[in-house]
Amino acid sequence: MNFYKKTNTAIFFSSVTEIPQYIWRELQCTSNVYFHPDYLISLEENNPQVTFSYLVLINKEKQSIAFASIQIIDFPLDRIESSLNKNFYQLKCFGRRLGLFPKLKPIKLLVCGNVFVSGEHGIFIKENQNKQEVIKNIAKAISSQITTTNISIYLIKDFIKESLFITDELHDLNYYSFNVEPNMALYLDKNWSTFDAYLDAMKTKFRVKAKRALKLSNDLVVKDSSIENIKTLLPEITKLYKTVSDKAEFNLGEFNLETYLSLKKNLGENYILKTYWYHNKLVGFMSGLINNDALDAHFVGIDYAVNKELAIYQRMLYDYVQIAIHQQLKVINFGRTASEIKTSIGAVPQGLTCYVRHKKSITNKFIKHFLSYIETKPFKQQNPFKSKTLTQ
Structure with missing residues (x-):
């Protein structure tokens, strides 16, 4: 457990089955399938290549106010090379000839989100909360509590444009944001x-x-x-x-x-x-x-x-x-x-934004520069419908 601003306590669970039923009742998040224990346990029990854990934020009245799904994976960094623009590719090739860019090795990556699905399926915050404060407290809890697995990078994903006024608070905690391919x-x-x-x-x-x-x-x-x-x-x-x-x-x-x-x-x-x-x-x-x-x-x-x-x-x-x-x-x-x-x-x-931070402060300063080389693939947007507006 840890305290933030003397108002919130973070409790971690290593399995969905450890989370008491009263917490689910307090959160009232299970109408969203991605925050339902039946969905989460299906992922957890069948994907041993992923280390799962879960965070619940408790307020000073000892009520559950937020939930976060956390997955730790061994991530081969060479997977992202195809997302880097040609300027980085040329720099990398030149650097490797000089022995400056060794072959990228897998790292321990902590993901707050869902590694198998695009979208906002990692963090749930109850209504009538200060969501900017809650998102920062979740991030602080993750980095301070999960320290025993040689994690190198923290990734919090995938947020739509309407959520950025909340999630951009993560910049205050030295996270850098970047866009990924849209949903x-x-x-x-x-x-x-x-x-x-x-x-x-x-x-x-x-x-x-x-x-x-x-x-x-x-x-x-x-x-x-x-x-x-x-x-x-x-x-x-x-x-x-x-x-x-x-x-x-x-x-x-x-x-x-x-x-x-x-x-x-x-x-x-x-x-x-x-x-x-x-x-x-x-x-x-x-x-x-x-x-x-x-x-x-x-x-x-x-x-x-x-x-x-x-x-x-x-x-x-x-x-x-x-x-x-x-x-x-x-x-x-x-x-x-x-x-x-x-x-x-x-x-x-539908644009999606992720936030990333390296565990080491010095290395983290280089992440912003590295992210500038990531680019989403362009595509031709077609409009197949006669009417430009839909009747909702």
């Missing part, structure tokens, strides 16, 4: 009562493109997965997942797909897993989570040998849309990859 979000018009209504809202060019993809994928057989067939298919879907994750330019951590068993068991119909078959062969899968009025697209797997001819990935994107319309949801969060193709179905970029 691509599709906001659904309330008039889209059917998938055909969604297609009808499109400009001719994009409607033709959608119908062509649906025609190409017509021979695919799409199946909903149960706990039983997930067990049977795990080796195959893991292989398909790896084909996609290996192409990703940036991943914080590998996801153990055995987690699907727990997620399906714990979350039921709110966790979606569909498989795609062609001539009785598994050629793809998609997963997603319904969280209140949002559908969050999670991991996918694709057999790239037949992806183009069967339009597998495009079909998956349209299937997410059909699910969200059927469930009368308001938004689909597609995550950070393949931004341009997602704009063709109506998704728009």
Whole structure:
């Protein structure tokens, strides 16, 4: 435990199962699936490559007012090299010839957030709190309490523009902010009562493109997965997942797909897993989570040998849309990859900001300069709809 401004106490737990039920009742955060113990325990029990811990902030009245999910990973620094601009690449190549830039080695990275999902899924703060003060107290507690695992860097992620007036307080604690690839979000018009209504809202060019993809994928057989067939298919879907994750330019951590068993068991119909078959062969899968009025697209797997001819990935994107319309949801969060193709179905970029700090003060001073070399990949923003405004 530690005290901050003599008002808040930070309590750490090394497992979700250690957190008493009264804390969940006081926080009232479990309507958000990402802060529900059933979701958190699914991640924790199936991903031993990650060290999980949790922080609860208690006020002077001894009431729980905030929660933070913390994950510690071994992070290979060479994963971020593809996100650095050509100026850094040229500098690195020249420096290595002089022996100044050794090959980057893995480090211990502490992440306050969710290493498997984009978005604000790491920190929950109750209403009617001084959120600027709370966010600083959480950061202070993390750096002062978690000191026994050789952590080099602290990362607090991913915040939308509307939250920055709170999270920019972290600059006072020597954190530096930087932008990452945006979350691509599709906001659904309330008039889209059917998938055909969604297609009808499109400009001719994009409607033709959608119908062509649906025609190409017509021979695919799409199946909903149960706990039983997930067990049977795990080796195959893991292989398909790896084909996609290996192409990703940036991943914080590998996801153990055995987690699907727990997620399906714990979350039921709110966790979606569909498989795609062609001539009785598994050629793809998609997963997603319904969280209140949002559908969050999670991991996918694709057999790239037949992806183009069967339009597998495009079909998956349209299937997410059909699910969200059927469930009368308001938004689909597609995550950070393949931004341009997602704009063709109506998704728009939602900027995300992260905060980072090195444990050593001297090294931390160089982080700001290093961050200036990170750049997000440009993409062409397309507007597939006839109307520029949606009816919410």
